[in-house]
Structures are given as structure tokens and as C-alpha cells.
Amino acid sequence: MAATISPPRILPSGDSAITVEFSRNIDDAANQRVLGLDRTLASEPVAGVTETVPTYRSLLVHYDPVKIDFDTLSEKLSALAQRPVPPETKARRWRIPVVYGGEHGIDLEDVAKTLKTTPDDIVARHAAGDYRVAMIGFTPGWSYLSGLEKSLHMPRRKDPRLLTPAGTISVGGVQTGIQCLAGPSGWHLLGRTAVRTYQLHRDPIFLLEPGDHVTFAAVDAKTFAEQDRAAEAGEIIAEPIAP
Amino acid sequence: MSKLVISAIGPASSVQDGGRHGAQRYGLTPSGAMDRLALAAANCLVGNELFAAAIEIGPFGAAFTAREGAVRVALAGAPRNADVAGRAVALDTSMTLADGETLTLGFARGGAFSYLAIEGGIAGEPMFGSLAVNARAGLGSPYPRPLQAGDELQTAAASGAAERRIDLPPPVEGPIRVVMGPQHDEFGEDATNLVLDSEWKISATSDRMGYRLEGPVIKHLHGHNIVSDGTVDGSIQVPGNGAPIVLMPDRGTSGGYPKIATVITADLGRFAQIPAGRGFRFKAVSMAEAQSEARKFAQLLRSLPDRVRPIETFDLNIEALQDANVAGAAVSAVDAGTWQIPSADALAQD
Secondary structure, three states: OHHHOOOOEEEEOOOOEEEEEOOOOOOHHHHHHHHHHHHHHHHOOOOOEEEEEEOOOEEEEEEOOOOOOHHHHHHHHHHHHOOOOOOOOOOOEEEEEEEEOHHHOOOHHHHHHHOOOOHHHHHHHHHHOOEEEEEEOOOOOOEEEEOOOHHHOEOOOOOOEEEEOOOEEEEEEOEEEEOOOOEEEOOEEEEEOOOOOEOOOOOOOEOOOOOOEEEEEEOOHHHHHHHHHHHHOOOOOOEEEOO | OEEEEEEEEOOOOEEEOOOOOOOHHHOOOOOOOOOHHHHHHHHHHOOOOOOOOEEEEOOOOEEEEEEOOOEEEEEEEOOOOEEEOOEEOOOOEEEEEOOOOEEEEOOOOOOOOEEEEEOOOOOOOOEOOEOOOEHHHOEOOOOOOOOOOOOEEEEOOOOOOOOEEEOOOOOOOOOEEEEEOOOHHHOOHHHHHHHHHOOEEEOOOOOOOEEEEEOOOOOOOOOOOOOOEEOOOOEEEOOOOOOOEEEOOOOOOEEOOOEEEEEOHHHHHHHHOOOOOOEEOEEEOOHHHHHHHHHHHHHHHHHHHHHEEEOOHHHHHHHHHHHHHHOOOOOOOOOHHHOOOOOHHHHHOO
């Protein structure tokens, strides 16, 4: 397979950033290659590269044009991107507690109805998934997860909500995600977690890294309330699990 | 310690610096000054690091009062009337406010943002090495929000150093230069030509996240949804309604609309300074030209400390004459034959 890796598209994002695009679609294989190139650039830094931003399908590479020019960096990135994807030697796994349904997941009933099943079945299938943090973006800590099973795919809401709560766990299209801050969302709200993927004055400020693995565990509302208080005080709550 | 009290301030004014870098992979946008050259010029005048935190002042007026001691400040960026106790002060110079004195600023003229740097910087708690306000993420110090009347910024007592001026090169004129892409191919030739050949205006609904453009509707070839990818300052994204938005320092770190082109680094500051409603144009340049301009811009920033000069009486007169010139009096700053001492009335008008 390694010999057939197609070259990525090298797209200029102005004079100080390059988008290395592996696919135009949400595509797990492309995301693996994005995260692989990200790991390569972390372990073998290229002088002049200042910051990398992984997304589902591309890696945005910020650089200083005083230190390296577009043509030189393009060639380097193109070569690095065509190496076999390096193994995830340090991939971390987290179990994240979620209170599903009711006031915490106001769309659970509707999602079950649309998918012609029961809320319990949705919860069981959503919680059991083995997800990977494909990207973090939009607002601080908003973690987009790949690996949502096909039977849970559903189109986004026609009317996005202007305000959804901090800690929302939702599904939209082929994705699921953990939203850290309160904000707008067009996804279907299944539940909430007390886990803060972003919290100032805590070490680490950002809990999840692109490439981390995530699974969910259903908890009751009382447990959520206790965990929420502990999380507010700086506890991580998410449970690291052995690979 | 002294403090600078915000006696009055309009919207879109906040503490900004060079921004916080390295956490875009976690969804944290860099923020930072809209016009980095003006921020750096103001900081140089009071001996600060180029990208130290300063007050970014939006298009409306403002007033700042020194308390518990003297405060030394410098103003750069968008021109505006400025006075201390009825005495006009010039742009691109430092000044010391005695305890209790107030610096009063008028509306921005021909620009949007001015920067008030404070000698010794602004006391605060940096996050990711920055005090820059990013209201949406609840970040920024000492206030994680735009400034309001009554806010107080703790700072060093004024050093008493002699006042300075800075000689900046003449402002760059002409169209805002862009590099095409990254999703240039989501648009047909007609759409590209329309972007490059039209006159655009900045909508009054613009903010630090993005400048909305008013002009022709830009149509996509394959619809307006792409799978989200990374954004940069200056990304020109085209949402479903066809009205482009140029992403600014408080942008989301990723976005799901195609980006037809990107404003070059060297032009980001002067683009940010275009006032709402004023017409401007874009021009596509090659990557080689954009990068050459980026290197020249970096060189200009590095040269700023060498452009700072002591103010002498002679200089003060030139500054005053230039001010009078802006106010409409027929004076040439380069032709000594037209020089005259401006009256207080001439300085006060406009």
C-alpha cells in the first residue's frame, strides 16, 4: 500500500501558510495521513514552520516566509506527506462520562424517532463507539470525533441553535463531537459531559490532542452534577485508559 | 506604579498585543492587533518590545487619565484629533501625562484603529504569552472583554525620558494585494474576475472576527459547503449568500466555506484600517511577490527602533504644521515657503 500513496494537494493559504490537502471529503484514511504528517513535523521539525493545525482532511502549516520560501517548503511537505503514515506510538485513550437525554440531551428522543429505534439503543451505540479526535477547531476545545457508526449518521438540524450548553455531546452528519464552551450549533444534542476539554488555570489547559482516542460512558444526572462541581474546581474527570 | 484610567471609550476597543500563537490546533485563535505596524510603532516610542500589549482604540473617540502618578504613552495608527488639556498632540510621538491629566481622542479619520502604547506596558496575567483580548474565549487581561469607561490599567510610573517621534515610511497606497487560493478552484473565472475587478466596501457589521464585504455576489461552482479546513488572517471566504468575508485576528481557527484568496501579510494592517463604507479594490499578486513583500514588511518592523528620534522644537513645528494640513490649511510639510505658525483655532477645527 505504501507505494500507492497519492501526493497531497499543496494549496497556498496566503504567503505564510500552506494547506496540505489529502482529501476534499471527510475520510478516515485522509485524517490518518493528516495526523501522521502532523506527528512527523513534530518529531522532525522543519526550520521556519511555526504552527500546524490538523483538520479532517488537511494539515494547515503556518510558517515564517523570512525563514523559508513557499517552493522549498512545498517540496519538503510533499515529500514528508508521501511517507508511510508513522505509527501512533503515543496515542492516548480517554473514557469520557456523559449524561444522556432529558434536559441534558434534548434531541435524544427525536434522534431515536428519526432513526426508528429507542433512546436507550442510541445511547448504547453512541457510548460504545471507539472514536478518534480528528480535529479541534471552531472554538477552543471543540473536539470533532471520527468513528461514528453509520447507523447514527443523520443530517444537521435545519435551524441551528444560537446557544447550546458547555460540555454538549452531539451528532451531526457523519460526525460526533465534544463541545467545550457554550455556543451556536446545528448538531443534535444527545447529552452533556462534565469534562472540560479547555479550562484556563488548569494543567493542562487543553485536555485532548488531535489523534487521541475517546470512548464514552453513560452516567446519571446526579453523577454528572457531582462531576461538574469537581471539574469546575480543576479536576480532569476524563479517565485515561490503557491502550 | 501609576495607572491609566479609561475615562471614556467607544466599542471595538481592547487590549491587544502580538497575539497568542501555538494553540490554533486546539481551536484557540491568535487574536492580537489588527494593525501590527501601528502597534509596533507606538510601542517603540515608549521603549517597549514591538508587540507588547497596548490599547487598540476603535473608530470612535476615547479619553484616558493618568492617576497615582505620571504615565508616558504614545499614539500611532489611524489619524485622529488628540489633545491634553487643550494642547494638541501629534500622532507618532510619545507624551507624558502628569498625574490627573487626560488625553482626549476624537474619531478616527481615514482609518479605523489607533494604538496607545504605555511605557512599561500593561500589568496583567498572560495566557499563552499574551494579554490580547479574545472576548469569545473569555481570554485577555486585565479584562477579558473590550474596554469600558471606568476600567483601570496598572502600569509603570513614567520614566521622565525625553519625548520621541518616529519617522514611518509613507503609507502604501493602491489595491489590497491577495494571493489566490486555497479554494480558488471552487470558483469559475467569472467569479475570480468579479472579485478582482470590482470595487468593494467594508460593511459596518464587521468586527475583529471578520470584515464583511459589500459588492457583487460571488457565485460558487459546486455549492458553498466544503469540509472545514484551517483559516489564516486574511482568508477571503465566500459563504452561501455570495458576500465575501475577510477573516481577521479573532477568526475561528477552521471554517467550512471556500476561501477564494488570501490577503498578503504586508497588507493585512492597511486592510484592517479601511473605514466602513470606503471603496477599495483587490489585486492578485504572485507568491514570489507576496513573499518578497512579507520579507520587506518584516524588515520594516525590525527597523522601527532605528526610526525613533528625539523631538526638538523644530520637529514639533513640523508635526503641528502637518496637523494643520490635515485640517485643511494650505501648508506643505516639505516646502518651507508655505510654513506658518498655526493658530490654536486651526488646530482645534476638524
